[in-house]
Amino acid sequence: DGGITQSPKYLFRKEGQNVTLSCEQNLNHDAMYWYRQDPGQGLRLIYYSQIVNDFQKGDIAEGYSVSREKKESFPLTVTSAQKNPTAFYLCASSIDGGGSEKLFFGSGTQLSVL
Amino acid sequence: GESVGLHLPTLSVQEGDNSIINCAYSNSASDYFIWYKQESGKGPQFIIDIRSNMDKRQGQRVTVLLNKTVKHLSLQIAATQPGDSAVYFCAEADDFGNEKLTFGTGTRLTIIP
Numbered sequence: 001d002g003g004i005t006q007s008p009k010y011l012f013r014k015e016g017q018n019v020t021l022s023c024e025q026n027l028n029h030d031a032m033y034w035y036r037q038d039p040g041q042g043l044r045l046i047y048y049s050q051i052v053n054d055f056q057k058g059d060i061a062e063g064y065s066v067s068r069e070k071k072e073s074f075p076l077t078v079t080s081a082q083k084n085p086t087a088f089y090l091c092a093s094s095i096d097g098g099g100s101e102k103l104f105f106g107s108g109t110q111l112s113v114l
Numbered sequence: 115g116e117s118v119g120l121h122l123p124t125l126s127v128q129e130g131d132n133s134i135i136n137c138a139y140s141n142s143a144s145d146y147f148i149w150y151k152q153e154s155g156k157g158p159q160f161i162i163d164i165r166s167n168m169d170k171r172q173g174q175r176v177t178v179l180l181n182k183t184v185k186h187l188s189l190q191i192a193a194t195q196p197g198d199s200a201v202y203f204c205a206e207a208d209d210f211g212n213e214k215l216t217f218g219t220g221t222r223l224t225i226i227p
Contacts, residue, residue: 058214100209
């Protein structure tokens with residue numbers, strides 16, 4: 001079954017702690033993305049990567065970091081600098097990230113602050 | 115800045131009726147539009163997309179209409195079913211400017227049995 005797997009489904013962060021959200025895809029897509037979704041709002045782009053070992057900031061990158069060491073994996077770290085991390089985080093991929101193409105989404109991770 | 119918006123945040127429709135969800139966009143250079151369906155606690159699922167060289171595109175029970183003159187996009191769902199209850203998002207991109215999809219805030223569709 002091809003697709004995007006996000007884990008964990010639910011995650012809790014203590015104050016001052018960094019947490020990492022996992023995203024793996026077996027679609028052989030070049031591009032991967034992280035979005036943040038707050039209640040009643042649309043999706044906002046955090047980071048994206050069009051190729052291994054390269055990534056770009058999206059609209060709300062402050063307080064987050066990413067890596068792209070493998071084509072299949074694009075983990076997102078929510079650092080202690082992110083003061084309002086509670087949100088639903090969505091990982092997505094697309095064929096080459098070249099522009100107008102559809103995104104395939106994972107099932108999301110709900111992050112909450114303890 | 116450019117934005118994508120929806121006319122109505124909520125919509126309730128009787129089961130079996132047709133639903134129309136509207137979306138306005140402000141970037142006149144947008145040339146790709148897409149609709150997603152998101153059920154509670156899940157990731158968005160692709161429904162249908164359309165490029166700016168088309169006015170209409172049909173899928174299974176869904177039709178997307180694009181009016182470039184007034185920068186308006188709509189999603190029509192025929193013979194709605196309980197499983198159609200979800201939040202629907204439109205998104206847009208343009209190949210020569212903001213290549214990444216910009217999402218609207220979503221419309222919650224509720225199907226009344």
